[in-house]
Amino acid sequence: MSAAIDVATRGTRSTAAVPLSARLRSAGVWIVGAVVVLITVIATMLMTSDRAPEDPLHYDGVGREGMKALVETLRDHGTEVVTTESLDAAREASARPDTTLLIPAGADVLSPGDVDGLTAALREERNRLVLVDPGVSLGAFTDRLTTAVSDSPLADPDPVSAPACRLPAAVAAGDVSTGENLYSAVEPGDRQISICYPQTGPGIIADPSDPAGQLVVDDGGDVPLTVLGNGSWLSNGEIDEDGNAALSLSTLSQTPNLVVYYPREGTDVAPPPSTIDFVPSWFLAGAGWLVPCLLVLLLVLGRRFGPLAVERLPVVVPAVETVFGRAALAERSRDRAGALHALRTAALLRIAGRLALGPEVGRDVLLTRIAGATGRDPTQVTWAFVTAAPATDRELTEVVDLIDVIESEIP
Amino acid sequence: MTSRLLLLTLLGIVPVMLVPGWPSALIVAGVIAVVAVVDWRLAPAPRLIGLQRTPGPMVRLGEDTTATLTLVNDSPRRIRLHVRDAWAPSAGAHSTRTALTLDPGETREITTVFTPRRRGALAADQVTLRTATALGLVRRQKSVDVPAAIRVLPPFVSRRELPSKVQKLRELEGRSAVMIRGMGTEFDSLRDYVDGDDVRSIDWRASARAQDLIVKTWRPERDRRVVIVVDSSRLAARRSGAGTVFDAALESALLLTALAAGAGDRVDVIVADARVRATASSHRSSDPVHDLSVALTPVHPELYDADWEQIAASVLATSRQHALVVVITALDEATVAEEILPVLPTLMSRHRVVVASVADPDLDDLAARRGDATEVYTAAAAAAELLTVEALRARLRGIGVDSVAATPERLPGALADLYIGLKATGRL
Numbered sequence: 001m002s003a004a005i006d007v008a009t010r011g012t013r014s015t016a017a018v019p020l021s022a023r024l025r026s027a028g029v030w031i032v033g034a035v036v037v038l039i040t041v042i043a044t045m046l047m048t049s050d051r052a053p054e055d056p057l058h059y060d061g062v063g064r065e066g067m068k069a070l071v072e073t074l075r076d077h078g079t080e081v082v083t084t085e086s087l088d089a090a091r092e093a094s095a096r097p098d099t100t101l102l103i104p105a106g107a108d109v110l111s112p113g114d115v116d117g118l119t120a121a122l123r124e125e126r127n128r129l130v131l132v133d134p135g136v137s138l139g140a141f142t143d144r145l146t147t148a149v150s151d152s153p154l155a156d157p158d159p160v161s162a163p164a165c166r167l168p169a170a171v172a173a174g175d176v177s178t179g180e181n182l183y184s185a186v187e188p189g190d191r192q193i194s195i196c197y198p199q200t201g202p203g204i205i206a207d208p209s210d211p212a213g214q215l216v217v218d219d220g221g222d223v224p225l226t227v228l229g230n231g232s233w234l235s236n237g238e239i240d241e242d243g244n245a246a247l248s249l250s251t252l253s254q255t256p257n258l259v260v261y262y263p264r265e266g267t268d269v270a271p272p273p274s275t276i277d278f279v280p281s282w283f284l285a286g287a288g289w290l291v292p293c294l295l296v297l298l299l300v301l302g303r304r305f306g307p308l309a310v311e312r313l314p315v316v317v318p319a320v321e322t323v324f325g326r327a328a329l330a331e332r333s334r335d336r337a338g339a340l341h342a343l344r345t346a347a348l349l350r351i352a353g354r355l356a357l358g359p360e361v362g363r364d365v366l367l368t369r370i371a372g373a374t375g376r377d378p379t380q381v382t383w384a385f386v387t388a389a390p391a392t393d394r395e396l397t398e399v400v401d402l403i404d405v406i407e408s409e410i411p
Numbered sequence: 412m413t414s415r416l417l418l419l420t421l422l423g424i425v426p427v428m429l430v431p432g433w434p435s436a437l438i439v440a441g442v443i444a445v446v447a448v449v450d451w452r453l454a455p456a457p458r459l460i461g462l463q464r465t466p467g468p469m470v471r472l473g474e475d476t477t478a479t480l481t482l483v484n485d486s487p488r489r490i491r492l493h494v495r496d497a498w499a500p501s502a503g504a505h506s507t508r509t510a511l512t513l514d515p516g517e518t519r520e521i522t523t524v525f526t527p528r529r530r531g532a533l534a535a536d537q538v539t540l541r542t543a544t545a546l547g548l549v550r551r552q553k554s555v556d557v558p559a560a561i562r563v564l565p566p567f568v569s570r571r572e573l574p575s576k577v578q579k580l581r582e583l584e585g586r587s588a589v590m591i592r593g594m595g596t597e598f599d600s601l602r603d604y605v606d607g608d609d610v611r612s613i614d615w616r617a618s619a620r621a622q623d624l625i626v627k628t629w630r631p632e633r634d635r636r637v638v639i640v641v642d643s644s645r646l647a648a649r650r651s652g653a654g655t656v657f658d659a660a661l662e663s664a665l666l667l668t669a670l671a672a673g674a675g676d677r678v679d680v681i682v683a684d685a686r687v688r689a690t691a692s693s694h695r696s697s698d699p700v701h702d703l704s705v706a707l708t709p710v711h712p713e714l715y716d717a718d719w720e721q722i723a724a725s726v727l728a729t730s731r732q733h734a735l736v737v738v739i740t741a742l743d744e745a746t747v748a749e750e751i752l753p754v755l756p757t758l759m760s761r762h763r764v765v766v767a768s769v770a771d772p773d774l775d776d777l778a779a780r781r782g783d784a785t786e787v788y789t790a791a792a793a794a795a796e797l798l799t800v801e802a803l804r805a806r807l808r809g810i811g812v813d814s815v816a817a818t819p820e821r822l823p824g825a826l827a828d829l830y831i832g833l834k835a836t837g838r839l
Contacts, residue, residue, distance in 0.1 A: 285431035289424045292440055296420045299412040305508070306539025306554045311499035314531070314711035319649035319656075320773045323796060327789040339791030346778065346794040349801070359805070393784035400787050 057104035057231055059083040059260045064237030067104055070248060079253050083260045087114055090261035095121040099257040102130045106263040108137040115140045119223050128224040133181055133231045144221050148182035148212030157199040160242055165196035169250040170215060173243035179230025184212035192220030226251055336396045344385050347403050354410050374409040416447055416548040450548040457540035457553035459486035464535055464559035472530050472566040480521045484513035491543050497536035501528045502561060527563040532709045535559040564704040569666040569823035576670050576827045583835050599628045633675035635839045636734035638726050639664045643710060644684035644717035646741035652819045656769040657712045659819035660739040663767060665700055666823040667830055672699040679729045683722045685715040723754040734762045735839050742768040742800045766807055766814040767826050
């Protein structure tokens with residue numbers, strides 16, 4: 001048979017050419033799917049960036065308390081800034097030459113061992129350590145500096161402090177914002193300790209023999225140490241005020257490398273090894289690969305070979321159900337008389353047929369013939385077929401049974 | 412998506428386990444995805460296949476039929492195909508799926524065998540084509556409408572009763588028994604007297620002329636009109652025994668048509684509810700039963716009330732001369748009283764009307780139920796239903812309308828007997 005078949009004699013013919021609307025409809029599913037995926041990705045990204053840390057002086061913080069402005073400015077000016085929350089990474093990065101380690105906050109989280117590790121790393125290359133307002137945890141890093149105890153509780157310091165020292169960075173920066181804490185040397189008069197920015201103002205009593213300031217630089221310890229006594233010098237919110245920016249930038253850009261370490265509680269505690277750590281990685285990879293295998297299996301099994309075949313079936317009305325409905329109605333309304341009447345009439349019609357009596361025969365004649373044919377008491381026959389009025393369902397059943405018995409006795 | 416793609420994915424576990432880690436897993440997955448997409452794009456487009464459906468011969472319900480699906484490869488490529496030839500479920504297709512390979516320009520026919528499960532015009536559903544490359548990782552799929560239908564005629568189970576009924580008619584005709592003059596007979600011919608002929612049928616005038624004894628022969632009246640009205644309204648959609656009331660009505664109409672057309676009468680069939688759904692006539696028909704079957708095949712009862720005035724009008728329009736009008740409907744009290752009885756005088760003024768109705772075989776069983784009170788009430792309700800039918804039949808008899816009510820299996824025979832009885836007594 002040739003490809004050209006006589007359509008007129010052989011019936012209908014079709015090709016699989018699909019109209020454009022149907023194509024768009026099926027393509028629409030993919031477009032909608034792509035849009036959904038895109039929205040999910042965008043939403044996920046937005047939600048993760050919304051979760052930027054709001055911790056004070058965090059290197060990624062973009063709020064007033066954050067420190068991102070300083071970090072970015074340093075990077076723009078050629079300083080290699082390494083930011084980390086991991087102790088190991090901070091220790092590793094601090095061991096490189098020409099590096100400064102900045103711990104902007106959370107120094108109190110570090111254990112003595114952590115501090116030893118950090119200082120040991122710094123000591124190798126004589127790298128500088130910069131602490132920002134460490135408070136009492138300063139004692140963990142050095143025994144040459146200490147927190148100054150304020151002798152004047154009623155003091156009202158000026159909003160800005162002057163350098164009052166010969167440290168070049170401080171002199172260049174000039175006035176800076178005044179903080180709350182002061183630091184001093186353990187042994188006053190140590191020539192290698194520079195103390196700048198003392199608090200001035202009404203009610204402040206300064207002790208010239210034991211100077212205390214907001215900026216303390218100690219070049220004499222195992223590790224060169226700088227204490228910036230006021231965190232707001234570095235914060236996004238106040239870095240642009242007075243000489244804050246100049247002071248912090250010149251302090252942190254003395255070396256080409258800067259490590260910003262933001263200690264966090266518990267991050268460096270190794271979790272106890274779980275069972276999964278003892279499972280070989282090739283086994284995990286193989287087990288994980290079963291997920292795409294399962295996906296493909298679902299696709300293979302789930303693809304339908306064409307739509308379900310449909311059919312318009314002819315209507316069929318249940319017929320006998322109405323009988324049950326009527327029976328239930330009669331039972332609920334206790335229509336014993338009606339039920340008995342129907343059964344009696346049906347039985348009498350059948351009996352009349354068996355006795356060859358026509359429809360014109362009267363009831364009494366029929367009853368007499370029944371009594372004659374069965375040999376039963378006519379009173380009983382009349383009772384069963386006419387007079388009995390059952391008061392309960394049980395009596396109704398008895399009367400019906402009697403009618404059946406009488407009917408069965410008809411020859 | 413085929414099992415080969417699954418196999419390929421399972422094989423991917425080897426490189427993934429040899430080099431554990433996210434990069435290798437992503438690379439393997441990416442390679443598999445790219446191969447699958449490329450394989451899918453390379454598969455021939457299903458629209459390159461030309462399709463044609465050819466329904467097989469009409470059959471009666473219970474017999475097998477076939478349909479042929481012709482596939483033409485119009486493209487210059489060799490195409491590997493999986494075909495699903497979907498049909499309505501009740502068409503009873505034996506096998507709907509085929510795998511084949513078509514060379515360029517090749518034509519192939521797939522013949523599907525059906526054992527239909529119901530009467531009617533059973534429509535084809537879509538043809539689904541799947542093509543694949545030699546690699547066969549992902550198949551392209553397309554479903555196409557190719558309209559066709561197989562026609563399944565009513566089963567005509569009552570055909571087996573036809574020989575006995577025809578025999579009865581022949582006895583009437585005198586071919587196998589002595590035929591005497593009487594009601595319902597007409598003059599047939601003159602022939603020589605043979606021993607045993609009824610002396611009353613000797614035609615003395617012809618005998619005198621022929622100098623020999625000549626008898627007249629008689630035959631039943633011929634060329635009478637029979638109009639069968641089948642009600643296809645909601646009452647015909649009731650379930651009764653294995654099928655519906657309508658199925659039993661069709662059986663009765665078919666048997667009566669076969670019988671009456673064989674006896675030389677002209678039979679017209681009208682199927683109607685709110686409108687006339689189908690008509691058929693034995694006039695100038697070589698095979699009236701087949702023609703009637705074909706006409707009735709696509710008709711199914713619908714949930715309308717019958718419009719009896721319109722039905723009466725179409726009966727009157729069908730036959731102007733005296734006819735036997737057989738109305739096959741339900742003996743429903745309200746319908747008969749309000750719809751059928753008012754139009755009967757119009758019909759009876761010109762025709763003889765017979766009402767046939769399908770009795771529900773379940774009702775007799777229900778009426779015989781005994782036991783507890785619930786059973787007795789059910790029996791009473793069923794008995795009341797049967798009594799209503801009997802009362803309606805008595806009422807119809809009162810106005811001169813014969814009626815038949817029987818179970819679906821008995822009704823065709825009972826109606827045929829009624830027809831033979833009417834014919835024998837010349838009341839046609």
